Amino acid sequence: MGGKIVSMMRIPLKSGSRFVDKFFKIGAAMAATYVLAIILLIVVNLISGSAPVWQKEGLGFLTGSNWNSEEGRESYGAAPYILGTFVTAGIAMAIGVPISIGIAMFLSELAPKIMRTPLSLIIELLAAVPSVIYGLWGLFVFRLYLKDWVETPLHNMFGDNSVIFAGAPFGLDIFTASVVLAIMIIPTISTISREIMLAVPNSQREAAYMLGATKWEVFRLAVIPYSKSGLIGAAILGLGRAVGETMAVTMLIGNSTGAAAFPTSLFQPGQTMSSIMANEFAEASQAGLHMSALIGIGLILFVVAFGINIVAHLLVARVIKSHEGAVQA
Amino acid sequence: MITVEQRAEFRKHFRYNVGRRLVIDKIVKGVVFGCVILAIVPLGSILVEVITNGSAALSIEFLTQIPGAVGSADAGGIGPAIQGTIVLIGMSSLIGVPVGVMGGIFLSEYGDNRYGRTVRFFNDVLAEFPTIVIGIFAFVMIVLTLGNFSVWAGTFALSIIMLPIITRTTEESLKLVPITYREAAFALGIKRWAVITKIILSQAKNGMVTGILLAVARIAGETAPLIFTILGSSQFMDGFNGPIDALPLRIWRLSSLPYDNAVAQGWGAALVLILMVLSINIGVRYIVLRKKGRGLKLRMRGGAL
Secondary structure, three states, X not given: OOOXXXXXXXXXXXXXXHHHHHHHHHHHHHHHHXXXXXXXXXXXXXXXXXXXXXXXXXXXXXXXXOEEOOOOOOEEOXXXXXXXXXXXXXXXHHHHHHHHHHHHHHHHHHOOHHHXXXXXXXXXXXXXXXXXXXXXHHHHHHHHHHHHHHHHHHHHHHOOOOOOOOOOOOXXXXXXXXXXXXXXXXXXXXHHHHHHHHOOOHHHHHHHHHOOOOHHHHHHHHHHHHHHHHHHHHHHHHHHHHHHOOHHHHHHOOOOOHHHHOOOOOOOOOOOHXXXXXXXXXXXXXXXXXXXXXXXXXXXXXXXXXXXXXXXXXXXXXXXXXXXXXXXX | OOOHXXXXXXXXXXXXXXXXXXXXXXXXXXXXXXXXXXXXXXXXXXXXXXXXXXXXXXXXXXXXXXXXXXXXXXXXXXXXXXXXXXXXXXXXXXXXXXXXXXXXXXXHHHOOOHHHHHHHHHHHHHHOOOHHHHHHHHHHHHHHHHOOOOHHHHHHHHHHHHHHHHHHHHHHHXXXXXXXXXXXXXXXXXXXXXXXXXXXXXXXHHHHHHHHHHHHHHHHOOOHHHHHHOEOOOOOOOOOOOOEXXXXXXXXXXXXXXXXXXXXXXXXXXXXXXXXXXXXXXXXXXXXXXOOOOOOOOOOOOOOO
């Protein structure tokens, strides 16, 4: 900390009565409580806002696939969107996690010292790019490359008979959305993974080196086992981000509704929980159940994201804490 | 005893084994380096596309005019969107900064107990929350209550997104101030609130400013919560009770229009937004790296462990 001398003259020694201290502490406690209050308010408001649709559909809202907002024939089922969210997030994880672990390995084990900081900064800049710009780039640039270089060859190779590659690739589909999602979660997972790998004590690595292990063997035998649960936590944190991501997915997934939105082929338009909320909000009337159904989807998304984040934080926090303990011991 | 033949056999086997292991090591190194390239290419591509496509749209009129009628030859500008984004950032900071800083003070100075740990945990969870859920929450809570889309609702939603980032970075920076500062001040009989506000905060200033700026960069690019709260508009702001426009929202709307000049404008708006967000991010990092805060963990989108 800098050598600035704090001028004692400006700090009144007998400042205020002893109540000022109390008030200050209470004020700080209230600000901290605000966070808890907000989370509670989110739960209450989402439940009250979506109550009508739960009353009408019951648990069918979770399992049904009808999506009709026409007055008098209203029927809502969120199953395709719940499934769509998990499929896109799952594909994004399948692509993003190995790449992220690779990046983390490079940054923590292999990269020369001079390259580490700038490379980490570049990776972290990926996380700073706003979601809507990923969407714009995906829509007008990336989609075309993906369609010509990946989707069309895959489609030609396996044809319409293969279920997951069926349908003429157009670029606005589950696959494109998932790949862009993967790019978006890479910085999250790789940054945390790198920190977790750096927390592995060097004695672990040195022991493996002493036995004659190569870099890869050190990584496989010393680093991975030591940081496994933390890496899983980092991946789950990435999953949390993928599940909640809205704009890029909304702009790329093609937006189908109802039973057609069930994710069958990778090259078909789909829909996720967040994208249907963003898409249909503008045209949802508050008179019928449409708005209530969208709020209900928000509630489901809340529960899913909340659960994922809690698990991830518990895993990551436990690793970091146990490592701190190990360093001190 | 090991015979000469056996020794030769061992040696051959060892050579074979080492060769294979070294090859695997090389392959893995190559693959891992490829992973880094795979992550950098999209960033490079995004920057190149936004700059080349966006700079074509830039002009004084583009930055100050209101948008033209949809589909007309005169596409107008994105003045209201820029104004809206600035207004929203300012208003959200008015709520988010004081509450976040106070929360951070609580966690760092009074938070070494069960309650503090609970708040810290949920604060971290809130930091990673889907922002669209916060948007629809603000819609139910503010827009439905007040009866119209408004700057207030957008401010409320964005301040919730800022809050956990500022709370966490404030806490981290306060914890970096050596305990001896506190002890010395307490020994002089200075009251706790005065110690915190006059001594600790002045030492932790840099880290806190960094956190606040990163939070600002984060909310500047948020789109999803704004759909539900400020709605968007093609006019300049008309009081805090009405809808306004914002840059990310305008980019989304422009990109979904089937006109070439609208898309070109979308790229222009994207350039303005990305310049804002990345310059804050890079600037902050440069300052942090050059001056203080070594050991201060800050992440771009503000999520903390």
